[in-house]
Amino acid sequence: MxxxxxxxxxxxxxxxxxxxxxxxxxxxxTSSNITMMDGKIETAATxxxxxxxxxxxxxxxxxxxxxxxxxxxxxxxxxxxAAAAIKDNAAPSIxxxxxxxxxxxxxxxISTVTNSMRVTKMTEAYRAAKDYSDELRQVVVQYLDFDKxxxxxxxxxVWAYDxxxxxxxxxxxxxxxxxxxxxxxxxxxxxxGFEAFEKIDPVAVGRDAARQAVxxxxxxxxxxxxxxxxxxxxFGGVIFHEACGHSLEATSVAKGNSVFCGKMGxxxxxxxxxxxxxxxxxxxxxxIGVDDEGTPSRRRQLITNGVLTEYxxxxxxxxxxxxxxxxxxxxxxxxxxxxxxxxxxxxxxxSDDNEEMIRTMGTGLYAAAMGGGSVNPIxxxxxxxxxxxxxxxxxxxxxxxxxxxxxxxxSDILMKIDRVxxxxxMAAGMCGSLSGSVPTNVGQPRIRVSEITVGGKGGAI
Amino acid sequence: xxxxxxKKEAFDIALKLGCTAAETxxxxxxxxxxxxxxxxxxxxxxxxxFGMGLRVELNGKNGYAYTEMLxxxxxxxxxxxxxxxxxxxxxxxPMQGQQEYASVALPENPYCDxxxxxxxxxxxxMERRVKAYDPRIVRVVDSGVxxxxxxxxxxxxxxxxxxxxxxxxxxxxxxxxxxxxEVRDGSAFRSGAQMDEIDAxxxxxxxxxxxxxxxxxxxSGEYRVIFRNDAVASLIAxxxxxxxxxxxxxxxxxxxxxxGEQIAVEQFxxxxxxxxxxxxRAFDAEGTPSEKTEVITNGRFNSFLHNLKTAQKAxxxxxxxxxxxSPASPVRVSPTNFCVVPGETSYDELIEKLGNGLxxxxxxxxxxxxxxxxxxxxLLAGGYLxxxxxxxxxxxxxxxxxxxFSFLKDIECIGSDMRYGLPGSTMYGAPxxxxxxxxxxxx
Numbered sequence: 001m002x003x004x005x006x007x008x009x010x011x012x013x014x015x016x017x018x019x020x021x022x023x024x025x026x027x028x029x030t031s032s033n034i035t036m037m038d039g040k041i042e043t044a045a046t047x048x049x050x051x052x053x054x055x056x057x058x059x060x061x062x063x064x065x066x067x068x069x070x071x072x073x074x075x076x077x078x079x080x081x082a083a084a085a086i087k088d089n090a091a092p093s094i095x096x097x098x099x100x101x102x103x104x105x106x107x108x109x110i111s112t113v114t115n116s117m118r119v120t121k122m123t124e125a126y127r128a129a130k131d132y133s134d135e136l137r138q139v140v141v142q143y144l145d146f147d148k149x150x151x152x153x154x155x156x157x158v159w160a161y162d163x164x165x166x167x168x169x170x171x172x173x174x175x176x177x178x179x180x181x182x183x184x185x186x187x188x189x190x191x192x193g194f195e196a197f198e199k200i201d202p203v204a205v206g207r208d209a210a211r212q213a214v215x216x217x218x219x220x221x222x223x224x225x226x227x228x229x230x231x232x233x234x235f236g237g238v239i240f241h242e243a244c245g246h247s248l249e250a251t252s253v254a255k256g257n258s259v260f261c262g263k264m265g266x267x268x269x270x271x272x273x274x275x276x277x278x279x280x281x282x283x284x285x286x287x288i289g290v291d292d293e294g295t296p297s298r299r300r301q302l303i304t305n306g307v308l309t310e311y312x313x314x315x316x317x318x319x320x321x322x323x324x325x326x327x328x329x330x331x332x333x334x335x336x337x338x339x340x341x342x343x344x345x346x347x348x349x350x351s352d353d354n355e356e357m358i359r360t361m362g363t364g365l366y367a368a369a370m371g372g373g374s375v376n377p378i379x380x381x382x383x384x385x386x387x388x389x390x391x392x393x394x395x396x397x398x399x400x401x402x403x404x405x406x407x408x409x410x411s412d413i414l415m416k417i418d419r420v421x422x423x424x425x426m427a428a429g430m431c432g433s434l435s436g437s438v439p440t441n442v443g444q445p446r447i448r449v450s451e452i453t454v455g456g457k458g459g460a461i
Numbered sequence: 462x463x464x465x466x467x468k469k470e471a472f473d474i475a476l477k478l479g480c481t482a483a484e485t486x487x488x489x490x491x492x493x494x495x496x497x498x499x500x501x502x503x504x505x506x507x508x509x510x511f512g513m514g515l516r517v518e519l520n521g522k523n524g525y526a527y528t529e530m531l532x533x534x535x536x537x538x539x540x541x542x543x544x545x546x547x548x549x550x551x552x553x554x555p556m557q558g559q560q561e562y563a564s565v566a567l568p569e570n571p572y573c574d575x576x577x578x579x580x581x582x583x584x585x586x587m588e589r590r591v592k593a594y595d596p597r598i599v600r601v602v603d604s605g606v607x608x609x610x611x612x613x614x615x616x617x618x619x620x621x622x623x624x625x626x627x628x629x630x631x632x633x634x635x636x637x638x639x640x641x642x643e644v645r646d647g648s649a650f651r652s653g654a655q656m657d658e659i660d661a662x663x664x665x666x667x668x669x670x671x672x673x674x675x676x677x678x679x680x681s682g683e684y685r686v687i688f689r690n691d692a693v694a695s696l697i698a699x700x701x702x703x704x705x706x707x708x709x710x711x712x713x714x715x716x717x718x719x720x721g722e723q724i725a726v727e728q729f730x731x732x733x734x735x736x737x738x739x740x741x742r743a744f745d746a747e748g749t750p751s752e753k754t755e756v757i758t759n760g761r762f763n764s765f766l767h768n769l770k771t772a773q774k775a776x777x778x779x780x781x782x783x784x785x786x787s788p789a790s791p792v793r794v795s796p797t798n799f800c801v802v803p804g805e806t807s808y809d810e811l812i813e814k815l816g817n818g819l820x821x822x823x824x825x826x827x828x829x830x831x832x833x834x835x836x837x838x839x840l841l842a843g844g845y846l847x848x849x850x851x852x853x854x855x856x857x858x859x860x861x862x863x864x865x866f867s868f869l870k871d872i873e874c875i876g877s878d879m880r881y882g883l884p885g886s887t888m889y890g891a892p893x894x895x896x897x898x899x900x901x902x903x904x
Binding site: 034037038039040041042043044045046047048049050051060061062063064065066067068069074078081082084085115116119137138140174176180181182183222224225226255256257259335337371372373374376378379381382383384385402403404405407408409453454455456457 | 495498501502503504505506507508509510511512523524525526527528529530540541543544545546547548549550551552577600602637644645646678681711712713715789790791825826828829830832834835836837839840841857858859860861862863900901902903904
């Protein structure tokens with residue numbers, strides 16, 4: 001992507017004002033985005049994005065400049081613009097580059113995929129959803145693929161390449177009965193080329209979205225109050241992502257802005273909780289070969305039998321925390337400076353029985369499918385939406401319920417997990433934070449939380 | 462290649478290859494952002510960006526392509542044509558030539574012209590002042606200043622060639638307060654000409670954090686509530702796609718087919734006002750001249766927001782609400798300045814009228830707990846408990862739930878305390894609103 005001599009000049013310009021570290025990041029990507037409404041392709045768009053960013057550190061300070069223009073002059077200009085923020089005396093020598101190429105080519109790169117191949121898959125998903133029930137008013141199928149090559153080099157000798165293919169299909173179904181609209185959705189994604197369709201069955205995706213919409217159309221309003229909640233595997237893992245994951249990122253830990261600051265080696269979760277963030281899972285939606293600072297991807301054991309064992313740390317966070325970077329630095333694209341982020345984050349399988357969890361829960365909520373959520377890492381307060389819920393009375397599922405929200409604080413909820421099932425599953429999501437929106441997987445086996453505040457507008461069932 | 466030469470070449474190639482029309486949108490921007498921590502620069506960001514979006518019309522269908530490399534117009538045209546070839550929708554997405562445009566005065570942004578030192582000093586000053594404001598303010602997460610500008614040109618083969626410039630600047634402050642083990646946060650911003658109101662900004666952010674000490678949940682049940690102005694604006698933003706004709710025509714809005722219906726109490730009106738002096742624009746993403754749209758008037762639902770495509774399908778005129786989230790995105794529908802019309806009751810008078818109940822000052826999780834297709838919401842909320850018209854304590858860990866339509870029908874009184882969000886492609890504004898009932902989940 002760049003000649004060594006030019007990279008050297010850019011890094012020299014970046015540290016010319018006395019910075020003690022500099023980094024150059026470049027990317028070149030293409031993407032395709034197609035939307036189908038009511039069985040007809042409505043829009044199709046292709047994008048080519050290309051740009052670079054230069055970052056300089058001086059102690060805990062950082063400066064970042066990015067440019068869409070990747071000419072020699074523009075790169076040096078960006079380096080000088082970042083250097084302008086630093087006035088210091090360090091004079092780092094640039095350590096000779098150690099080339100490392102983490103890119104692996106997808107089996108079926110999207111450059112070889114035609115629009116008609118894409119549309120065929122979308123049509124299958126649409127038909128499966130539409131044929132599910134005559135209560136379906138609308139089915140929206142979205143298809144997204146991209147393929148991005150990235151390059152990072154720095155004054156400490158990093159010279160790394162990565163290639164990040166991604167493919168995702170999302171079906172949103174709307175069921176209606178004249179007074180009421182309810183939605184269902186299913187949106188699997190993989191870090192692969194078109195071979196992702198070995199994993200994605202468009203028929204199953206369409207049918208699942210449709211089933212959820214129809215079920216919610218006939219659901220009661222969820223009762224409000226404090227109840228035990230069983231959360232299904234797959235996207236249910238969003239609870240860990242929000243309630244705990246964000247608060248273990250250096251982004252919040254390094255500056256003392258997390259409820260889990262200073263808790264290393266301490267118990268932060270129930271004994272049955274083991275949790276991992278693993279960027280190396282082949283073909284997973286959140287996987288990376290190297291992170292956006294060129295550190296090779298790896299697996300991080302965040303929680304071991306309830307004890308905090310690892311944070312997710314980027315280079316700048318590493319300086320404040322005195323912990324080595326963990327290969328966790330990510331960004332949406334070159335228009336963001338990278339920071340510590342999650343990749344594929346999940347609660348590990350336990351030993352509890354799926355049926356027993358519900359049978360012995362008394363009255364509460366079974367959250368079969370979760371929507372998204374958010375957290376305030378400072379207070380640990382989180383919230384997330386339940387897409388498909390069922391009310392449980394005396395250990396038996398009695399009716400589907402809609403409009404449920406789960407709220408609480410992360411430190412509290414982790415201690416209240418009292419069952420962890422055996423079947424781990426993961427699901428794709430987009431995670432938004434300081435360095436933009438990045439693909440992440442969330443995951444868990446079925447779990448139970450002994451009590452959690454359930455928001456809804458319904459009365460007793 | 463410069464953008465003018467690039468677009469001319471792209472147009473020539475598109476027409477030669479059989480397209481009946483082509484349109485480009487070119488956006489170029491620069492920005493500066495500085496954030497301080499403990500009186501040192503913590504992060505410093507500068508940028509230069511540009512991108513060229515192309516839309517072609519081929520056999521009556523639109524195809525899109527976008528690039529950040531202005532090197533090969535023919536490749537871009539061919540990509541767009543390839544995308545047009547798969548479109549199956551029968552709806553027509555027209556382009557149009559040059560129209561008559563009013564001129565708009567750019568809002569003042571004194572910090573855009575300030576030198577870097579002055580911006581850094583403002584960020585430092587905010588941090589010093591907020592820490593001096595109260596000993597319980599222990600640190601800041603952010604104390605920063607952002608400035609920038611962008612240039613947009615939309616051109617097509619039918620003669621459209623319009624440009625606009627935008628400048629933006631804002632100061633933001635995000636302090637953390639601690640008392641014993643209890644940690645609370647607050648935030649505030651000021652934009653444009655208001656950036657020098659540092660004392661007000663500091664007070665707002667610090668008070669928000671400090672006033673949350675001792676917060677607790679409340680018993681689940683039905684409460685009289687005031688939604689504070691910023692919470693109303695967030696809710697309106699979350700449900701805004703309901704008012705898009707595109708959503709309605711796609712069967713994704715519960716308002717489809719309900720024009721003329723009384724959907725809110727008589728005091729409630731909602732407008733889309735592109736002329737608002739804080740954030741004006743003369744034309745939309747298709748070059749349609751701006752116009753003000755009365756979306757809800759005295760509770761009656763008047764009109765969806767339209768672009769050329771939805772207007773043609775509905776047999777009406779575009780309301781000037783074509784929007785493209787980025788030059789890479791297809792043309793959609795988006796509001797300009799989407800505002801609830803204020804009433805005449807002050808915030809303090811609303812609290813007087815509330816008597817006993819809750820003031821909701823924050824709602825979160827809108828991307829997940831709010832569904833603009835069904836109209837349902839169920840959101841994490843925080844605020845204050847009010848007894849005998851006096852705030853008695855802070856409230857957290859509750860949810861508020863309902864439908865957007867019950868919200869519009871349960872309005873008892875609309876405040877006069879209009880507040881606007883950040884200027885941008887869409888700006889939301891609202892006063893505080895007193896509601897006779899709201900379903901709350903807590904203890």
